[in-house]
Amino acid sequence: MLVNSPALADFGTIEGLSATWRKRSHGRLSYTVTCCDPRVLPDQFLGGFGMKVSEVRNAGGRASEALRSLICVDHVLGVGAVIVIHHTDCGLTHLRNDFLHSSLTQKAPDNAAEIAKMDFLEILDLKASVIEDMKILKDSPYLRKDLKVYGYVYDIKTGKLQDVQE
Ligand SMILES: [Zn+2]
DSSP states (O other): OBOOOGGGGGGOBHHHHHHHHHHHTTTOOEEEEEEOOTTOOHHHHHGGGTOOEEEEEETTOOHHHHHHHHHHHHHHTOOSEEEEEEETTOHHHHOOHHHHHHHHHHHOGGGHHHHHTOOOOOOSOHHHHHHHHHHHHHHOTTSOTTOEEEEEEEOTTTOOEEEOOO
């Protein structure tokens, strides 16, 4: 597959880019799946491990929504590990599906049936949501079986990461 982007031209092909990137990251190309909350800065707290980390962000840092991106990236560049990070005081620990269903139905009453089926992936328990998302990634038939998946809860107040084990 040829690369059309001028920025990637030096690598020649997607395979070439992938091989170069893997070599540069010493096989440790990792992705965090984390919340789009600007208080969560994975570079700051993972940089100390010497890891090259990129990010897939969405509201809550939910794996089911990140899966499409991870599948694409894995096919192009390869993913060595995924680190799921949810955080304290997350908007999704405050928002409830019922509230959003009601609010959206007021805005778009003609879409009530569709809205009732929407799941906004509310978070009732931070550790449980990290475990649920680690399982989604580990069990996905579209990602490699040997994919390493780690999970943490990031405490906004203390800046500490709490390891979450399944
Ligand atoms: Zn959040």
